[in-house]
Amino acid sequence: MQRLRLGLAPYLLILPSFIYLAVFFAWPMGRSLQLAFVRDSQILPVLSEPQEDADVVGRLPMQIEVAVVDRLKTEELLPNGRTRPVYWFKVVGEAENGDTIEGWVHQKNLFIKSRTESDTARVVSGEGAKEWTLDYIERMVNDYRFQEALKTTLLLIVLILPIQFVLAITMALVLQSRLRGNTLFLYIYAIPLGISDLAAGLVWVTIFTQRGYLNTFLQQLGLIDQPYIFLSADRQHWMIVAIVLAEVWRATSIVMVIVVSGLQAIPHEYLEAGELFGANLWQRLRHIILPLLKPSLQVALILRTILAFQVFAVVVAITGGRVLTVLAYETYRWYDPGDSGFNNPNMAAAYAGFIMLISLAFALVYLRTVRTQEEAARE
Amino acid sequence: MTTRALDPVQRRALRQRQLRRAGTYALATLIALWILLPIWLIGTMAFSTSRDIYAFPKQIAPIPFSTETMEFFLNQQGIMSATRNSILVALLTLVLSTLIATPAGYAISRYFFIGRDAFRLSVLAVRAFPIVILAVPLAVTFIEWGMYDRVYSVALMHTALTLPTTILVVSSVFTSVPREFEEAAKVFGCNAWQAFMRVVLPLVLPGIAASAIFTFVMSWNEVFAATLLTIRNRTLPALILYQLNKSSLQFQYAGGFFMLVPSLIFIFFIRRYLFNMWGQITK
Numbered sequence: 001m002q003r004l005r006l007g008l009a010p011y012l013l014i015l016p017s018f019i020y021l022a023v024f025f026a027w028p029m030g031r032s033l034q035l036a037f038v039r040d041s042q043i044l045p046v047l048s049e050p051q052e053d054a055d056v057v058g059r060l061p062m063q064i065e066v067a068v069v070d071r072l073k074t075e076e077l078l079p080n081g082r083t084r085p086v087y088w089f090k091v092v093g094e095a096e097n098g099d100t101i102e103g104w105v106h107q108k109n110l111f112i113k114s115r116t117e118s119d120t121a122r123v124v125s126g127e128g129a130k131e132w133t134l135d136y137i138e139r140m141v142n143d144y145r146f147q148e149a150l151k152t153t154l155l156l157i158v159l160i161l162p163i164q165f166v167l168a169i170t171m172a173l174v175l176q177s178r179l180r181g182n183t184l185f186l187y188i189y190a191i192p193l194g195i196s197d198l199a200a201g202l203v204w205v206t207i208f209t210q211r212g213y214l215n216t217f218l219q220q221l222g223l224i225d226q227p228y229i230f231l232s233a234d235r236q237h238w239m240i241v242a243i244v245l246a247e248v249w250r251a252t253s254i255v256m257v258i259v260v261s262g263l264q265a266i267p268h269e270y271l272e273a274g275e276l277f278g279a280n281l282w283q284r285l286r287h288i289i290l291p292l293l294k295p296s297l298q299v300a301l302i303l304r305t306i307l308a309f310q311v312f313a314v315v316v317a318i319t320g321g322r323v324l325t326v327l328a329y330e331t332y333r334w335y336d337p338g339d340s341g342f343n344n345p346n347m348a349a350a351y352a353g354f355i356m357l358i359s360l361a362f363a364l365v366y367l368r369t370v371r372t373q374e375e376a377a378r379e
Numbered sequence: 380m381t382t383r384a385l386d387p388v389q390r391r392a393l394r395q396r397q398l399r400r401a402g403t404y405a406l407a408t409l410i411a412l413w414i415l416l417p418i419w420l421i422g423t424m425a426f427s428t429s430r431d432i433y434a435f436p437k438q439i440a441p442i443p444f445s446t447e448t449m450e451f452f453l454n455q456q457g458i459m460s461a462t463r464n465s466i467l468v469a470l471l472t473l474v475l476s477t478l479i480a481t482p483a484g485y486a487i488s489r490y491f492f493i494g495r496d497a498f499r500l501s502v503l504a505v506r507a508f509p510i511v512i513l514a515v516p517l518a519v520t521f522i523e524w525g526m527y528d529r530v531y532s533v534a535l536m537h538t539a540l541t542l543p544t545t546i547l548v549v550s551s552v553f554t555s556v557p558r559e560f561e562e563a564a565k566v567f568g569c570n571a572w573q574a575f576m577r578v579v580l581p582l583v584l585p586g587i588a589a590s591a592i593f594t595f596v597m598s599w600n601e602v603f604a605a606t607l608l609t610i611r612n613r614t615l616p617a618l619i620l621y622q623l624n625k626s627s628l629q630f631q632y633a634g635g636f637f638m639l640v641p642s643l644i645f646i647f648f649i650r651r652y653l654f655n656m657w658g659q660i661t662k
Contacts, residue, residue, distance in 0.1 A: 013486035014498055016479045017546060024517070024539035025505055031516035167410075174407045179400075187650045188411045191418070194642025196600030198616050202635025203421045209628070213420050216436035227435060249417060261654050303507055310509045313602045313620060317631075320624055328512070328603060335515055335607055338621075345519045352515040356508075363507045367500055 029356065035349030039133040044126030046103035050074070050088035058101030060123050066093035068112070068119050069102070087115045093123070136350040146351075149325045152240075152315075156326070157308045159244045160251075164304065165297070167248065168255035173289075175256075176263050192253040200250035201317025205231075208242045208318070233323045240324070246314045251307065255300045262296025263289070295373045302366040306359045327355055418639065424628075425449055425636035432628055452633030457618055464530050465615040468605070469598040471534035476541045476594045477549075477587065484549025489558065499550075506543035513539070514604035521608065528610050536608060537598040544597075545590050548652075552586030553579070589652035592645050599641055 042062050047054040050072045060066065070090035075083040087107045095101050105123075112121040140146050171189050175182060192200070207213045208230045215227040230238040266289065274284040290297075312328035315321065321329050333341050335348035385393065419439075424432055425448055426441035432448060452458060486492075487499055517536055521527040556579055564574035602616035609617055619626075619634045626634075646653075 007492075010486040010490035010492040010495070013482035013490075017483040017502075017542060018498070020479055020538065020542060021501075021505060024535060025508075025510065025513065028513040028516040028520070031520060032513065035516055035519060170406070171410055174403060174410065177403050179404060179407055183650075185407050185411060187647060188414055190646050190650050190653050191414060191643060193653065194596045194600070194646040196602060196616055196638055196642075198602045198620055199600075199635045199638040199642075202631050203417045203639070205635075206421045206424050206632055207417065211433065211435040211437065213437050213439075219436055249414070257653055264654075306507055306509060310511060310603070313616070316620060316623060331512065331515060332603065332606065335518065337610070340624075345515065348515045349519075352512045355512050359507070359509045359512075363504045366507050367504050370503060371500070 032349045032352050032356065035346050036136055036353040037132055037134070038130050039135065039346070041129050041131050042126040043129045044105060044109050044123050046091070046093075046101050046105055048103055050090075050104040052106075054104070057103040058095055058099065060091075060093045060101060060105075060126075061096050062123055062126065064093055064123050066091040066110075066121055066123060068121055071115070072104075089121065091121065136346045140347060140350045140354070145325055145330055149327045149330045152324050153309060153311065153326045155240065156243060156247070156311060157305060159240070160247050160308065161301070161304060163244070163248050164252045164255050165301070167252050168259050168300070169293075171252070171256045172259040172263050173285075175260055189256060190253055192250050193257070195250055196313070197250060197311070198313035198317055200246050201314040204242050204246040204249070204314075205317055208238070231318060236324060239319050242318050243311075243314055243324075246318065247308075247311065250314070251304070254307075255304060258296050258300040258303075259293065262293045265296075266292045295369075295376075298369050299366065299373075302362050302369065306362050306366075309355050309358055327351060331355065418643075421632055421636050421639070424632035429629055432632065448629045448633045449637070451629050452637065455630065457613070458615070461613050461615045461618040464533075464609075464612055465599055467530050468534045468537060468614055469595045471531060472537040472541060472598040473591050473594045475534065475538040476545045477591050479538070480542055480545035480549050481587065483546045484551075485553050487546070487550040488553035502543045502546050506547065510540045511536075511601065511603040514607040517604075518607045527608070528612050530612055533605050533608050533614060534598070536604045537601055540601065540604070541594045541597050545594055548590040548593075549583075549587060552583045552590070555586070556582045586652060589649040592649050593652075596642055596645050600638070 044060045044062070045056040046058045046060060048057050049055075068089050068091055072088045072090075074086050074088065076086040077083055088104050089107065089110060089112070090102070090104050091110070092100060092102045107115065109123065109125045110121040111124045112118050175186055175189065179185065195203075205212070210227050210229050210231075214230065215224065218224045218228070229235070231242065232238075270288050270292065271284065274288045279287070310328050311326055312332065315324060315326050315329055321333070325333075331348050331351040334344050334351060335341060337343040423437075423439060423441045426444055426446065427438065428443065428445040428447050429451070431438055431441075431445075483498075483502075487495060514536060517532075518527065521529075521532050526532045560578050560582070561574045564578040565571070569577060600616065602620055605614040605617040606620055613621065616638060619630075619638070623631065
């Protein structure tokens with residue numbers, strides 16, 4: 001099918017995509033790690049002479065007390081032609097490594113009660129410096145909401161994936177049996193592929209809300225007299241049920257499409273042979289279909305797991321994000337500059353980095369799976 | 380129609396087959412209902428009067444039919460401009476993504492070059508990656524560059540999200556056109572460019588259009604990155620998500636239904652290509 005043709009053409013053709021992914025994928029990924037691990041801090045350079053361009057004799061950290069041993073009053077020319085008094089202070093303080101540093105600093109970097117009399121001051125500003133830190137990671141791991149979010153995310157994966165796979169395989173087998181009206185069924189089964197997680201969440205709100213369809217149904221059956229409040233803070237298990245149903249409803253189609261493709265690759269002879277020897281559906285499923293579907297199921301499983309770590313809008317729509325939380329929502333909450341957020345991009349990047357790390361691990365497994373499958377297919 | 384007389388064994392086998400067939404139909408219909416019923420219910424709510432929305436028990440069909448709720452939603456402050464933003468973002472994403480991905484898809488399917496496998500596998504890995512999470516560092520960077528809260532910056536983010544899928548789909552579409560067609564065109568005196576434009580392009584156009592539509596839907600649906608990258612120029616999902624906690628049921632039902640409609644239409648047009656889109660893992 002292909003032949004070796006060396007030349008620039010293919011490289012020129014992939015160049016735009018390559019550049020785009022470098023700029024909008026690889027680079028932000030690096031930036032994210034930088035946000036999570038590097039702190040913008042300040043450090044105050046102490047000078048040998050009371051002049052801006054003097055040598056630096058040492059650096060002092062922020063917010064420490066220093067002793068003022070000498071002061072020098074100078075005049076600074078203002079734009080309007082007048083002058084104002086400006087002080088330089090000779091201070092003695094302890095650097096971060098324990099050394100004692102003595103030298104001159106400008107008044108703008110110190111908080112001092114009285115410029116002419118006080119003999120102590122506090123370091124309040126300096127120049128920008130970047131330093132590596134694990135503070136954000138530590139703070140994230142120790143945050144109880146992180147643990148809650150991780151727990152909920154994992155719980156959802158454990159609950160959703162098995163249901164999804166059983167349902168997806170069933171859907172694929174139904175489509176495979178070539179009923180009349182097959183194309184209609186295919187279209188209907190594929191509809192959720194185009195439904196956003198937010199819309200799916202809202203759809204299931206209509207069902208689970210207090211005056212919703214589930215309560216209507218239960219009342220019609222005579223099981224309840226009063227509408228039961230499913231989505232309330234002290235009934236988290238019902239919220240989990242609603243999220244699981246919404247996610248199964250929305251995201252099973254992707255698995256189904258992968259499984260259908262896998263089914264189509266199974267030679268008909270195998271299934272016919274099975275039927276000929278009198279294997280019933282369950283036996284054929286167990287001994288022929290599922291083993292041959294394994295590659296597709298592996299791929300679907302990995303992709304679904306990665307997607308499950310991003311689950312976000314469904315949870316927000318059903319729980320409001322306050323009662324139950326997931327990793328992606330915590331990322332959003334730390335970033336959000338609005339009323340409900342913390343406006344802390346560093347912490348948000350720490351969460352994003354955590355999700356990326358997990359996904360990266362799964363993506364590598366995915367690549368290895370695909371490669372082994374391709375090699376097996378070639379042989 | 381004449382039927383041959385069947386002996387009892389054959390008749391039993393036939394009956395069993397018919398029974399199985401009926402069972403499969405029942406199952407197929409049940410699954411279809413599982414998908415359609417919730418859509419019907421939110422549609423019912425979206426076209427009920429506000430009194431019916433708060434009524435209990437709920438009606439299962441919009442009687443009396445009313446556009447009051449939809450109108451209420453569409454007249455909310457910002458919804459129209461957010462819808463415009465969403466369409467603009469999705470169109471920009473569609474154009475960018477298709478323009479950048481088509482050459483790469485062609486290269487993967489038609490050339491064998493050093494690094495081809497590495498490139499294809501990295502595209503696969505990027506597709507599996509949770510790209511929306513990168514909205515956090517991108518938002519910080521966009522603020523520094525003065526690109527924050529712009530429609531086109533959301534489109535840039537969404538293009539990163541859809542590009543890998545588009546590359547893979549386009550390459551599978553090109554692979555489905557035999558290269559002999561191209562060679563035949565060259566034999567008849569076309570150069571490479573003419574062969575591509577006159578022979579290959581007409582054949583791949585439907586597939587590329589389908590992938591472009593899918594790109595549109597992905598961008599229209601995306602909420603996480605859009606929420607992080609915008610404040611005043613929100614896209615529709617971002618605006619709805621932002622107002623969720625302080626909004627009425629009318630707003631939520633009509634909004635949910637409104638976001639859902641394009642997917643109903645678009646998936647119908649591209650249903651034949653869906654397996655190219657997600658099924659393809661090798662080749």
